[in-house]
Amino acid sequence: MIQEKLSLVSGANGHLGNNLVRLLLKKDIPVRASVRNINNKKTFEKLSCEWVQADITDKASFVKALQGVETFYAVGASFKLWAKNPEKEIYDVNMNGTRNTIEAAAEAGVKKIVYVSSVAALDYTQLPAKESNGYNPDRRDVYYNSKNDGEQLAFELADKLGVGLVSVMPGAMMGSEAFFPLNVSYGVLKLILNKQIPVDTKITLNWIDVKDVAEGCYLAAKRGRNGERYILANENCMTITDTTALAKRLYPELNLKIPASVPKPVLYAIAGIMELSAKIKGRAPVLTRKDIAVFSGLQQDFDISKARNELGFNPKSSEYALTEALDYLMKHRELLE
Incomplete structure (x- = not known):
């Protein structure tokens, strides 16, 4: 039996990172898991992996963490x-994190990087969206x-530094187990x-099982080809209203109401009120005017034939992923508080 080489997963106490660590361990691949806070070990209980502290804003921490690593899963x-x-909190962190980790991987002698991008980095002007359409205008x-520019920077750096890199673009990840914070x-x-969610925002999501x-x-x-990008999602999206209808069918005892349809000007007004309220309370608004402008009516339907044919990617349905996720939340009501 060929001994598998060491892999490192960054962001390993996040939803995808932790599931990826568990998958690799099941495949008898030695794993080093990097986290920003080394004391946050709850998600690693009973897992036979090494964990190290590394922050994507600190290149030196990744140069150290990536020593002896053959495959780097850049999830964080x-x-x-x-x-x-x-x-500062989103764009700069993701751009600098991309540069820091890929440069660190090259210095450490990593052979291959799986860079976790997002379906956010796709051009939606032609549907179904596919990898070859390019980037989101x-x-x-x-x-x-940050996902558009970060992925392009990742490919540019990998090519310049001579590191193999494949990009994967997940949809909205769900599943049978959540990690706090949600x-x-x-x-x-x-x-x-x-x-x-009292009104129909006409916002869609492309749900996919995190596993x-x-x-x-x-x-x-x-199996991925260096320099290529692969969509990891389902073919069709669902509106939040359709998602509510599914939850209503699964849990009739909750007496969920299907969000009412309202004109877009009313949506903007509601979002504006939510923004003002959130600003006063010092927390994130449930809905913003930007959300309505950018996402209301946006169809997130994808052609995933490239991932199916080249990788063997065969996802479970969106309804399956949602059912699993809703069941988990209903069994762990403390997460809903």
Whole structure:
């Protein structure tokens, strides 16, 4: 039996990172897991992996963490759609983190990088969106900009430094187990179950089981072609209203209401009120006017034939992923508080 070489997973106590660590261990691949806070070990209980402290804003920490690593799964990033200072807290962190980790990987002699990008880095002007369409021309969202520009920087640096790099672009990741704090995708389900989405925003999400994304990352390391990008999502998206309807069917005892359809000017007004309220309370708004402008009506339908044919990616349905995630949240009501 061929001895597998060491892999490092950054952002290993996040939703995708932790599931990826568990998948690699099941495949008898030795894993080093990097986290920003070495004392945050709860998600690694009973896992036979090495964990180290490393921060994507600190290049030296990754040069050290990547010593002896053959495959680097670059999962760690700032994953949020809102911040008090979005340029500094989202864009700069993701761009500098990309540069730091890829330069560190080259210095440490890493052979291959699986760079976790996002479907945010796709051009949606032609549907279904596919990898060859290029990058998202809409520059109104800072997180989307960071994923667009970050992926392009990753390819540029990898080519310049002579490191093999494949990019994977996940959709909205869900599954049968969540980690606190809840990620953005689980946050949407929390709002639905807590009856905090009264109107139809016409915002869609492309739900995907996080375990399928973890498998896709592994397949990208094994079969992905250097310099290529692969969508790890389902073919069709679902509106938040359709997602609410699914939750209503699964849990009739909750008496969930299907969000009412309202004219777009009313959506903007509601979002403006939510922004003002959130500013007063010092927390993220449930909905912003930018969300309506950028995402309302945006169809996130994808052609995933490239990932299917080249990687062997075969995801479970969006409905399956949602059912698993909703079931987990209903069994762990403390996460809904």
